[in-house]
Amino acid sequence: xxxxxxxxxxxxxxxxxxxxxxxxxxxxxxxxxxxxxxxxxxxxxxxxxxxxxxxxxxxxxxxxxxxxxxxxxxxxxxxxxxxxxxxxxxxxxxxxxxxxxxxxxxxxxxxxxxxxxxxxxxxxxxxxxxxxxxxxxxxxxxxxxxxxxxxxxxxxxxxxxxxxxxxxx
Ligand SMILES: [Zn+2]
Numbered sequence: 001x002x003x004x005x006x007x008x009x010x011x012x013x014x015x016x017x018x019x020x021x022x023x024x025x026x027x028x029x030x031x032x033x034x035x036x037x038x039x040x041x042x043x044x045x046x047x048x049x050x051x052x053x054x055x056x057x058x059x060x061x062x063x064x065x066x067x068x069x070x071x072x073x074x075x076x077x078x079x080x081x082x083x084x085x086x087x088x089x090x091x092x093x094x095x096x097x098x099x100x101x102x103x104x105x106x107x108x109x110x111x112x113x114x115x116x117x118x119x120x121x122x123x124x125x126x127x128x129x130x131x132x133x134x135x136x137x138x139x140x141x142x143x144x145x146x147x148x149x150x151x152x153x154x155x156x157x158x159x160x161x162x163x164x165x166x167x168x169x
Contacts (some may be wrong), residue, residue, distance in 0.1 A: 003094070008107065010075050015126050018106050019075040025101040034073040034086065034093040036066040053119065058091055078115065079108035080129035115159040 008031060009022040025031060029073045034056050039047060044055055044063035054066035054074045073095050076084065084107050087096045108127065116122055123134075130155065 001030050003030045003033060008072055008075070010072070011107055013077060015077055018076050018077050018108075021101045021103050021105050021107060025097050027097050027099045027101075030038065030087065030094045030096050031084070031107070032073040032095040033096065034064055034066050034075075035071045036064045036068050038091060039065050041065045056086075056093055058093065062091055064093060077106065077108050077127075078111040078120065078125070079129070080110055080125060081115070081127065081129050082107040082109035083107065141146070155160045 004025065006023055007025055009020045010017060011020050012018070012019075019032075036054070036056075039055070039062070041061050041063070044057070044065075047055055047063075047065060052065065052067055054071070054103065056066050060066060068074075073093075076095060082093050083097065083099055083101050085098050087094045087159040095107070097107075101107065109118075116125060125131075131141060146158075
């Protein structure tokens with residue numbers, strides 16, 4: 001399956017740089033290859049310790065070092081619900097669309113649970129769904145607090161009101 005040429009534009013995103021659709025893209029098409037030197041397990045571990053965040057593990061013994069800037073696929077950010085996914089072909093990895101994507105949309109794919117757990121931190125994920133979920137949760141927490149505060153206020157008011165009424169009688 002050939003790669004759609006000129007599908008990606010690099011631009012500013014919420015978390016720094018990101019990859020965006022340069023034009024409307026159909027579903028189930030390759031749009032980039034995750035390219036870079038192929039590392040052995042030992043080399044990959046060394047790179048990981050040095051803080052290389054672009055290591056793509058193909059299997060236990062092979063990892064792609066995607067840090068070179070000419071690897072355009074490195075600009076795709078993580079999302080727990082991506083519009084793209086990775087597709088393996090031997091020791092090569094491609095980025096594939098999973099749905100039709102409109103020009104200008106950010107291109108994202110799921111980096112996998114271990115990345116989210118170990119690198120981003122589950123509660124720090126900046127993908128659209130996670131941000132919306134956190135906003136909803138915060139809004140709900142605020143609402144609960146507000147209701148509680150109002151109830152307390154009413155109780156206080158009732159407590160204050162009672163003795164004064166008694167005094168009058
Ligand atoms: Zn997320």
